[in-house]
Amino acid sequence: MATEAAESPTASTPPGRPEPRRxxxxxxxxxxxxxxxxxxxxxxxxxxxxxxxxxxxxxxxxxxxxxDKAGLYVALADRHIETLLELLREALTRPATRRERTVAAIDAWLRLVEGNPALYRFLVHRGQAEEPEVRDRVAMFQRRLGDALAIGIAAELGLPEDQWPRAQAWAHGIVGMVQAASDWWLDEQPFGREDLTRHLADLIDGAYAHT
CATH class of the missing domain: 1.10.10 (Arc Repressor Mutant, subunit A)
Known part of the structure; x- marks a missing residue:
């Protein structure tokens, strides 16, 4: 029909002229x-x-x-930061034993690393090395991650308000430990994610036992 031909993109292209590029x-x-x-x-x-x-x-x-390039890197990082923070908050506040919450929080991080190793290396290593803005954004994320963990530790141990710096010190130490361990694990792959999660949880449980 004439109406259909007029509405068709192909029909509207004059004969001999190439199709417009999509x-x-x-x-x-x-x-x-x-x-x-x-x-x-x-x-x-x-x-x-x-x-x-x-x-x-x-x-x-x-x-x-x-x-610029930094803007793209930051946008990629922002895509995953909020999702990971929400997963960690859920892990730290779920109704479960202390051990189960510790395992869930560590596993949330390691699942991201294992599921997107190229993206993790691109943002955390290349992005930080090349772009100060990305380095600042990743540092801000690590700070927020540590503070979220500190809230969980303070609640877990019933620490009074004047002990908040103590919870922060532990939390930021744990964040650095888990990131360093995940970098090593990605390179070496000596065992599965579940084993690494268990080993790190054992270490944190040992620290809890001496508080």
Missing amino acids: RGPRTRTELLDAAERVVLRDGPSASMNAIAAEAGITKPILYRHFG
């Missing part, structure tokens, strides 16, 4: 999806050129959305 994704979410696909494929060496190509756009357009 526009690449333009939303922030679609661009971040493309960036994650490239990081998962290429690892920490993923380039802005490759990300732009995957998204079907030019690199200047990619920069227009995120400002």
Whole structure:
């Protein structure tokens, strides 16, 4: 029918003229999806050129959305930070034994690392090394993570308010320990995630036993 032909993109293209190139994704979410696909494929060496190509756009357009390379790194980090913090808060406040809460909190972190090792290395190692803004954002995340854990420790042990710095010291030490252990584990893979979770929980349980 004439009406159908007028509405068809193919019918509206004059004979002999190539089809218009399909526009690449333009939303922030679609661009971040493309960036994650490239990081998962290429690892920490993923380039802005490759990300732009995957998204079907030019690199200047990619920069227009995120400002610069640091802006893209920060946007990728922000995608996962809030999700992980919420998982950790749930783990630390669930109705369970102290051991079960400890295991759940450690496992929430290790699941993220195990499920997205290329993205983890891209953000935590390459991003921090190349971009001060990313380093600041990761440091802020680690601080928030430590403070959330400190709240859980203070509640677990019934610490009075004047003992809050003590809970913070333990919490930030645990955050550093778990991150260092997960970096080592990713490189060496000597055993499964469940074993690493258990070993770290054993260490934390031992510390609790001496409080």
